[in-house]
Amino acid sequence: MALVRTAILISGRGSNMAALIRASHAQNYPTDIALVVSDNPQAAGLTTALEAGIATHVSERSTFDTKAAFEADVDTALRSANIDLVCLAGFMRVLSANFVAGWSGKILNIHPSLLPSFRGLDTHQRALDTGVRISGCTVHFVSAELDAGPIVAQAAVPVLPDDDADRLAARILRAEHRLYPQALAWVASGRVRMEDQAIFIDPSLPFNRDQSFVVPNV
Ligand code: GRF
Numbered sequence: 063m064a065l066v067r068t069a070i071l072i073s074g075r076g077s078n079m080a081a082l083i084r085a086s087h088a089q090n091y092p093t094d095i096a097l098v099v100s101d102n103p104q105a106a107g108l109t110t111a112l113e114a115g116i117a118t119h120v121s122e123r124s125t126f127d128t129k130a131a132f133e134a135d136v137d138t139a140l141r142s143a144n145i146d147l148v149c150l151a152g153f154m155r156v157l158s159a160n161f162v163a164g165w166s167g168k169i170l171n172i173h174p175s176l177l178p179s180f181r182g183l184d185t186h187q188r189a190l191d192t193g194v195r196i197s198g199c200t201v202h203f204v205s206a207e208l209d210a211g212p213i214v215a216q217a218a219v220p221v222l223p224d225d226d227a228d229r230l231a232a233r234i235l236r237a238e239h240r241l242y243p244q245a246l247a248w249v250a251s252g253r254v255r256m257e258d259q260a261i262f263i264d265p266s267l268p269f270n271r272d273q274s275f276v277v278p279n280v
Pocket of ligand 1: 076079152
């Protein structure tokens with residue numbers, strides 16, 4: 063089967079991007095990471111992508127007059143590279159409804175909480191402030207509403223008594239690095255799709271739904 067051409071959008075460190083690149087090197091993994099796009103020219107993840115021999119593109123918001131022009135540049139980069147699927151991985155911009163509609167069912171995001179709890183920023187501190195005992199991460203399809211699209215997979219991570227936001231973030235990040243490659247493989251292979259803003263699991267393809275809830279070692 064032809065590999066699904068996948069782009070990753072980043073803004074910074076790019077550790078989830080690196081996890082997806084690593085996974086894509088495995089035999090039988092269904093995607094080729096063909097492009098990395100960053101809105102930040104200083105993003106450390108750009109260096110990682112270059113070292114992995116992956117094409118990169120920088121679209122810096124401040125160099126465009128409007129958000130629409132910025133998004134048009136990103137869209138052109140994706141379409142010129144014949145991209146089929148887009149993974150947001152620490153991409154710190156909210157994409158417009160118009161952009162999302164153009165890639166409907168083809169954009170994934172990873173969010174460091176068990177959605178629908180703690181949408182948006184500062185998730186770890188908010189989780190600690192609320193006193194939840196279990197947090198985690200979620201891979202979901204991107205919809206027009208922030209962090210609200212249909213959920214592909216989640217990983218649960220315990221909140222420990224002496225956690226601060228950094229310790230909790232580090233523990234959840236380890237789960238993110240396992241969850242995102244798994245979720246991308248399901249979507250790229252057609253096992254999991256978004257239809258009418260809901261998750262559709264193809265009954266004709268092998269799929270172990272138990273694996274969509276990962277409880278990693280602490
Ligand atoms: C991750 O925690 C991701 O869930 C969130 O932003 C962080 C990005 O980290 N959206 P990295 O750039 O992938 O290392």
